[in-house]
Amino acid sequence: MDRQQDTQASDARPVLEGPDIARVLTRIAHEIVERAKGADDVVLLGIPTRGVFLAQRLAAKLEEVTDRKIPVGSLDITMYRDDLRMHPPRALARTDIPGDGIDGRLVVLVDDVLFSGRTIRAALDALNDIGRPRAVQLAVLVDRGHRELPIRADYVGKNIPTSLRETVKVQLAEEDGRDTVLLGAKQTSQ
Numbered sequence: 001m002d003r004q005q006d007t008q009a010s011d012a013r014p015v016l017e018g019p020d021i022a023r024v025l026t027r028i029a030h031e032i033v034e035r036a037k038g039a040d041d042v043v044l045l046g047i048p049t050r051g052v053f054l055a056q057r058l059a060a061k062l063e064e065v066t067d068r069k070i071p072v073g074s075l076d077i078t079m080y081r082d083d084l085r086m087h088p089p090r091a092l093a094r095t096d097i098p099g100d101g102i103d104g105r106l107v108v109l110v111d112d113v114l115f116s117g118r119t120i121r122a123a124l125d126a127l128n129d130i131g132r133p134r135a136v137q138l139a140v141l142v143d144r145g146h147r148e149l150p151i152r153a154d155y156v157g158k159n160i161p162t163s164l165r166e167t168v169k170v171q172l173a174e175e176d177g178r179d180t181v182l183l184g185a186k187q188t189s190q
Helices: 018-036 050-066 118-130
Strands: 009-017 042-046 072-074 106-114 135-143 155-159 166-171 180-186
Touching: 009 018, 009 155, 009 166, 018 050, 018 135, 018 155, 018 180, 042 050, 050 072, 050 106, 050 135, 106 118, 106 166, 118 135, 135 166
Parallel strands: 042 072, 042 106, 106 135, 135 155
Antiparallel strands: 009 180, 166 180
């Protein structure tokens, strides 16, 4: 999730609930299998925090579809962000690359919200330090628009056109105790 959207939402309303999130992950899993022609060399890498949980859920859906284990890991992009000096320091998350690595594989980056594109740019930089995948694709739960870089998701759970005065907050049971996507208004500082 981009830091710009890490603001508190007031009067947030749900735009996706648990069953909706499960359904879009199932659809994305089928799209990955179709596009990758079986997902034999697919590796899922979630971007902390919620992208990791989504990647794990997506791997489970892919395993149901393909009847084979899909490698899944996490990719911390904290040190590759271009806004480190603009925000308070944050704790490093964990990078966990599956044992067979990513060289020659189709890496699908997984994140909760696609906003400016800067998080994904940082993830691509981080990947360069880890290996050389055959291809890199992007799966996001929500695309809210407002791109600042020429980055587009290959798999989108839901497009939610937003204004810059709005926030999109994803909550997942593993981190937040429930599954929902909330759309709200940004709180202005006083």
